[in-house]
Amino acid sequence: TKSKIIFGAVALIIxxxxxxxxxxxxxxxxxxxxxxxxxYIRRGVSKADDSVQARxxxxxxxxxxxxxxxxxxxxxxxxxxxxxxxxxRDVYVGTxxxxxxxxxxxxxxxxxxFDGMDSSELYGGLKLDVIGNPGVYVCNAExxxxxxxxxxxxxxxxxxxxxxxxxxxxxxxxxxxxAPVDTTFYEVGTEVGYKLSDSTTAFAGIAYGGTTTDVYxxxxxxxxxxxxxx
Numbered sequence: 096t097k098s099k100i101i102f103g104a105v106a107l108i109i110x111x112x113x114x115x116x117x118x119x120x121x122x123x124x125x126x127x128x129x130x131x132x133x134x135y136i137r138r139g140v141s142k143a144d145d146s147v148q149a150r151x152x153x154x155x156x157x158x159x160x161x162x163x164x165x166x167x168x169x170x171x172x173x174x175x176x177x178x179x180x181x182x183x184r185d186v187y188v189g190t191x192x193x194x195x196x197x198x199x200x201x202x203x204x205x206x207x208x209f210d211g212m213d214s215s216e217l218y219g220g221l222k223l224d225v226i227g228n229p230g231v232y233v234c235n236a237e238x239x240x241x242x243x244x245x246x247x248x249x250x251x252x253x254x255x256x257x258x259x260x261x262x263x264x265x266x267x268x269x270x271x272x273x274a275p276v277d278t279t280f281y282e283v284g285t286e287v288g289y290k291l292s293d294s295t296t297a298f299a300g301i302a303y304g305g306t307t308t309d310v311y312x313x314x315x316x317x318x319x320x321x322x323x324x325x
Contacts, residue, residue: 124154130320135174135183136304138243138272139280141314142183143176148320163195168202181209189218198222200230214238226250232270245270260290278308288322296322 128150135143151171159165170187189202200220207213215237222230227248234243249266257263267283284302291297298320305313 123156124152125325126150126152126322127325128152128320128322130298130318132174132316132318134304134314134316135176136282136302136314136316138268138270139282139304139306140311141304141316143174143180145177146174147177148175149173159192162192164191164193164198166191181211183208196224198224200232204236212238220247222247239275241272241274243270243272262288262290262296264288276306276308276310278306278310280304280306284316286318291321294324296324298322 134141155167157165172185174183204216218234220232252263282304286300288296288298
């Protein structure tokens with residue numbers, strides 16, 4: 096399909112750039128994440144109950160004398176339900192570029208379920224590096240075919256009364272999609288981490304998701320896991 100062709104082209108461009116560009120003043124960032132989640136939520140809808148997840152996030156800063164920020168990134172998620180249902184693969188490749196205040200985020204996503212459906216998605220967003228890190232995104236997908244417009248926010252918080260090893264992040268998303276059900280969706284969540292070492296953090300979180308249609312039930316999700324950064 097058209098989206099898959101574009102997805103492959105984006106991936107090829109990123110791999111080529113990694114091979115010929117020089118890292119900008121720091122090494123590639125890699126984050127590994129293993130966790131349990133009570134509900135796997137996508138755009139306000141629970142797609143699987145009790146699951147184990149494995150994530151890999153890679154960020155590569157690229158030198159560009161015209162822009163303050165030029166990063167390439169890749170994200171990979173495996174979600175395996177404990178009841179033996181099919182595993183979901185969720186892959187992103189993209190780039191973020193812009194100034195220290197405002198950045199553009201462009202990328203492609205490929206979502207697939209073993210022995211089940213798959214979907215390709217293209218997205219573009221404009222985000223601000225201010226409190227809440229707000230970003231407005233437009234996403235277009237195939238199989239099912241839909242378009243969504245989303246507002247996303249995320250912020251890391253520091254609480255003076257807590258030890259330095261304790262971290263906190265809050266996030267939220269609200270959006271409008273036109274298929275397979277025309278609805279508004281929303282998600283909010285928070286996560287608390289405790290640093291076990293310079294590179295390893297244990298975390299626990301809670302999230303709430305839902306939509307404005309009766310087709311899907313609102314859901315509360317809990318998660319616990321360990322994250323390592325390199």
